[in-house]
Amino acid sequence: MGESYNVRLEPVGIEFEVDEDETVLKGAFRQGLMLMHGCKEGQCAACKSFLLDGEVDLDKYSNFALNDFEKEEGWTLLCRAHAMSDLEVELINYDEEILRSGVPEQTEQLRVETLEPLTHDIYRLVLDATELKYRPGQYVDVKIPDSDEVRSFSMANLPEGGKLEFMIKAYPDGKFSSLLAEGTIEEGHELEVTGPYGVFTLRRKSERPLLFIGGGAGMAPILALLRQLADQGSERQAVYYYGARGPKDLFHLDELAELQEKLPNFTFVPALSDIEEEEDWEGERGLITDVVERCEEEISEMDAYLCGPPPMVDAAIAMLDAKGVPEDRVFYDKFTTTAPE
Ligand SMILES: Cc1cc2nc3c(=O)[nH]c(=O)nc-3n(C[C@H](O)[C@H](O)[C@H](O)COP(=O)(O)OP(=O)(O)OC[C@H]3O[C@@H](n4cnc5c(N)ncnc54)[C@H](O)[C@@H]3O)c2cc1C
Numbered sequence: 224m225g226e227s228y229n230v231r232l233e234p235v236g237i238e239f240e241v242d243e244d245e246t247v248l249k250g251a252f253r254q255g256l257m258l259m260h261g262c263k264e265g266q267c268a269a270c271k272s273f274l275l276d277g278e279v280d281l282d283k284y285s286n287f288a289l290n291d292f293e294k295e296e297g298w299t300l301l302c303r304a305h306a307m308s309d310l311e312v313e314l315i316n317y318d319e320e321i322l323r324s325g326v327p328e329q330t331e332q333l334r335v336e337t338l339e340p341l342t343h344d345i346y347r348l349v350l351d352a353t354e355l356k357y358r359p360g361q362y363v364d365v366k367i368p369d370s371d372e373v374r375s376f377s378m379a380n381l382p383e384g385g386k387l388e389f390m391i392k393a394y395p396d397g398k399f400s401s402l403l404a405e406g407t408i409e410e411g412h413e414l415e416v417t418g419p420y421g422v423f424t425l426r427r428k429s430e431r432p433l434l435f436i437g438g439g440a441g442m443a444p445i446l447a448l449l450r451q452l453a454d455q456g457s458e459r460q461a462v463y464y465y466g467a468r469g470p471k472d473l474f475h476l477d478e479l480a481e482l483q484e485k486l487p488n489f490t491f492v493p494a495l496s497d498i499e500e501e502e503d504w505e506g507e508r509g510l511i512t513d514v515v516e517r518c519e520e521e522i523s524e525m526d527a528y529l530c531g532p533p534p535m536v537d538a539a540i541a542m543l544d545a546k547g548v549p550e551d552r553v554f555y556d557k558f559t560t561t562a563p564e
């Protein structure tokens with residue numbers, strides 16, 4: 224352990240201790256404080272905050288998340304910052320309900336109970352016998368076997384039941400995901416998971432209509448939120464636009480149809496972007512953001528939840544901004560990938 228320092232968060236007035244060997248974000252997680260974050264790797268800027276007082280040392284980060292000019296001005300990335308003195312940090316992007324709702328992070332060794340394909344490149348992985356407490360919409364870090372690296376995956380299931388269910392897209396050279404596709408990770412193997420993390424959770428205070436937009440494996444945390452709404456018998460107005468390339472990329476259509484039965488005010492709108500005009504398909508066609516723009520006249524009063532690959536999420540954020548949805552009602556998880564060394 225290194226030197227310990229005090230961190231004071233403004234304007235909420237919360238104080239906690241961090242060790243210089245851990246990042247400020249990690250120290251907060253250890254103590255159950257859910258500061259705003261996304262990738263935890265200096266890539267997405269979700270944890271960007273202003274350093275009012277004190278000194279930090281930054282691990283490797285992307286210039287897109289924090290440029291030199293911002294750094295000079297006093298901006299910092301809490302997921303990369305190690306305290307070198309006591310700190311006073313102004314949170315820019317925060318939600319007090321979420322901040323105080325964290326569960327201290329835990330690490331578990333879990334057995335692979337099920338590994339099966341959902342599509343030609345998305346796998347369903349279920350880990351067994353967890354005692355992890357989390358909120359629907361959150362994610363964990365899974366350690367890559369025989370490596371010190373981790374990858375983040377969102378739970379698709381509800382916390383009760385002692386299992387963690389994931390939807391994982393396989394990339395041919397992906398350090399973790401290729402292990403699923405090529406059979407290196409099999410049922411019965413153990414994986415180490417740490418968490419929970421993430422702020423992609425339903426805000427309890429709001430009763431506004433819900434707009435979900437997702438693509439690819441970004442189905443996972445949105446399905447968790449829909450399962451939560453169904454579990455609560457919610458009558459909230461909700462629509463889920465799901466973008467895929469072609470019919471072979473669609474999955475869980477039966478469960479989504481069932482959710483439409485269970486949730487009286489919920490509609491599922493799948494859209495295909497890579498389909499020829501003459502091909503048979505009764506649903507929407509085009510990029511998911513264009514489909515939302517076309518189908519929804521008035522969305523400025525909705526809470527929006529977006530999840531999927533970063534270009535899709537960025538396009539959806541821009542579309543929502545242009546349509547007048549205030550920034551503080553847009554919640555998202557970008558499935559950023561780990562930067563190459
Ligand atoms: C908060 C969060 C939650 C996440 N949840 C999920 C989830 O539920 N399901 C899920 O499948 N993923 C999720 N991800 C992404 C996941 O953590 C990994 O980044 C992803 O699985 C790739 O890891 P890998 O080790 O297989 O590939 P890597 O070894 O990291 O990448 C290998 C190669 O593949 C390329 N590559 C990787 N991803 C892409 C891509 N999207 N498009 C094009 N090329 C790519 C890389 O550039 C690299 O060249 C999440 C990410 C974050 C930050």
Ligand code: FES
Nearest residue numbers: 261262263268302
């Ligand atoms: S840059 Fe810090 S969480 Fe993404």
